[in-house]
Amino acid sequence: MHYDIPVPPTRQPRSATPEKRRRIIDAAERIMIRDGYAAVTSRRVEAECGIKLHYHLGSLDDLFIAVVRRHGQASIDLLADALASPAPLGAWWRLVSDQRGNTLLVELTAAANHRPAMKAEVATFAREVRRMQVEALETILDRYRIDRRLFPPALVAAAVQGLAFSMAHDQVSGFATGHEEASAAMSRLIEHFEGPSHK
Amino acid sequence: MHYDIPVPPTRQPRSATPEKRRRIIDAAERIMIRDGYAAVTSRRVEAECGIKLHYHLGSLDDLFIAVVRRHGQASIDLLADALASPAPLGAWWRLVSDQRGNTLLVELTAAANHRPAMKAEVATFAREVRRMQVEALETILDRYRIDRRLFPPALVAAAVQGLAFSMAHDQVSGFATGHEEASAAMSRLIEHFEGPSHK
DNA sequence: CATAAGTTAGAACGATCGCTCTAAGTTAAC
DNA sequence: GTTAACTTAGAGCGATCGTTCTAACTTATG
Numbered sequence: 323m324h325y326d327i328p329v330p331p332t333r334q335p336r337s338a339t340p341e342k343r344r345r346i347i348d349a350a351e352r353i354m355i356r357d358g359y360a361a362v363t364s365r366r367v368e369a370e371c372g373i374k375l376h377y378h379l380g381s382l383d384d385l386f387i388a389v390v391r392r393h394g395q396a397s398i399d400l401l402a403d404a405l406a407s408p409a410p411l412g413a414w415w416r417l418v419s420d421q422r423g424n425t426l427l428v429e430l431t432a433a434a435n436h437r438p439a440m441k442a443e444v445a446t447f448a449r450e451v452r453r454m455q456v457e458a459l460e461t462i463l464d465r466y467r468i469d470r471r472l473f474p475p476a477l478v479a480a481a482v483q484g485l486a487f488s489m490a491h492d493q494v495s496g497f498a499t500g501h502e503e504a505s506a507a508m509s510r511l512i513e514h515f516e517g518p519s520h521k
Numbered sequence: 522m523h524y525d526i527p528v529p530p531t532r533q534p535r536s537a538t539p540e541k542r543r544r545i546i547d548a549a550e551r552i553m554i555r556d557g558y559a560a561v562t563s564r565r566v567e568a569e570c571g572i573k574l575h576y577h578l579g580s581l582d583d584l585f586i587a588v589v590r591r592h593g594q595a596s597i598d599l600l601a602d603a604l605a606s607p608a609p610l611g612a613w614w615r616l617v618s619d620q621r622g623n624t625l626l627v628e629l630t631a632a633a634n635h636r637p638a639m640k641a642e643v644a645t646f647a648r649e650v651r652r653m654q655v656e657a658l659e660t661i662l663d664r665y666r667i668d669r670r671l672f673p674p675a676l677v678a679a680a681v682q683g684l685a686f687s688m689a690h691d692q693v694s695g696f697a698t699g700h701e702e703a704s705a706a707m708s709r710l711i712e713h714f715e716g717p718s719h720k
Numbered sequence: 721c722a723t724a725a726g727t728t729a730g731a732a733c734g735a736t737c738g739c740t741c742t743a744a745g746t747t748a749a750c
Numbered sequence: 751g752t753t754a755a756c757t758t759a760g761a762g763c764g765a766t767c768g769t770t771c772t773a774a775c776t777t778a779t780g
Contacts, residue, residue, distance in 0.1 A: 480684055480688050481683070484686050575740080
């Protein structure tokens with residue numbers, strides 16, 4: 323498959339190995355966001371971070387999966403914090419409105435389209451994220467007196483995620499025509515339920 | 522740049538040239554949906570449709586732009602019909618829920634990320650689509666007695682588009698966990714405004 | 721300092737890429 | 751049937767790809 327991963331770690335690596343893996347994944351994310359997933363090649367990643375890819379991380383496929391795993395886990399952690407906050411809708415909305423995160427999500431989705439192992443990994447995290455959102459919404463919707471027959475958690479979850487995604491896409495496309503209006507309306511909507519606490 | 526495009530059309534092409542362009546673009550779309558945009562290479566497109574790409578259509582960049590233009594124009598036409606129908610929300614929702622169309626949209630968005638000319642073209646169509654939706658919603662929201670202060674057209678447009686996108690993504694990921702519930706809820710929501718006419 | 725492990729530079733392999741070009745069909749027009 | 755335009759097959763160019771491998775460099779450990 324690839325190089326012998328340091329088998330017997332009898333000795334301390336020159337500089338921390340996890341740190342090197344981290345920097346490789348950082349580089350891959352930057353390239354993916356800046357130039358698209360197809361620009362993530364072994365040579366370019368190595369040029370971006372100055373670390374040997376295959377020696378430390380394995381194949382390109384392994385790298386893509388590592389990116390998914392790290393970004394996915396970070397998303398889950400942030401989401402958990404947001405949903406546990408006193409104004410969960412606002413916190414969640416801010417989290418999901420992150421431009422960089424949405425761009426990365428498009429690229430990961432497209433890249434996973436023809437990398438089966440990666441696709442499975444993406445699906446795993448997407449499922450967990452959705453599960454957390456639905457679970458949190460069970461409580462939130464009741465608290466805010468929202469009709470759960472018309473707006474079940476699964477629908478609201480998909481809507482919020484999709485709305486943020488759609489708005490991020492529009493903004494990237496360079497036409498923020500309706501973007502500011504929609505963004506302001508979303509803020510008002512959240513204020514309507516949670517008060518002006520969020521920014 | 523590329524081959525001399527038939528400059529003086531003094532004579533009838535062997536078989537209709539527009540037809541050949543169409544079949545090339547068809548092949549590109551199929552490959553893009555099946556294997557991702559990075560799999561759309563000149564050799565693979567030619568193998569898929571048996572027509573010389575550079576001779577009839579120019580460079581790969583020209584091909585991507587042609588795909589955007591055709592798909593974009595088709596989307597605009599379908600959207601115009603949907604919004605003009607007696608139950609515009611239902612028709613719009615059905616249109617935007619198309620699996621194939623959403624997959625293609627992800628790929629086009631990601632591909633445009635590092636093809637400047639293509640990006641501009643995508644933005645043009647996205648802007649027009651959004652403009653049409655907002656214009657139609659100005660009327661629709663009033664007709665259905667929806668509070669336009671809380672739900673302005675720009676917000677509703679982004680939400681519907683994003684919701685469909687999000688649900689398509691979930692389904693592609695292979696976890697339809699909340700998908701059916703969300704889909705059913707959306708249908709109920711539309712019925713609530715437009716009656717059970719749509720399916 | 722010596723030594724052995726960790727790490728990298730860079731060549732190399734076969735494959736594929738976008739694109740161009742030439743030679744050979746193939747068909748419409750006369 | 752000739753001729754000239756339309757079209758394709760296929761070779762070829764320089765570039766880049768993923769991956770492997772070897773030789774050299776660097777550093778932790780003794």
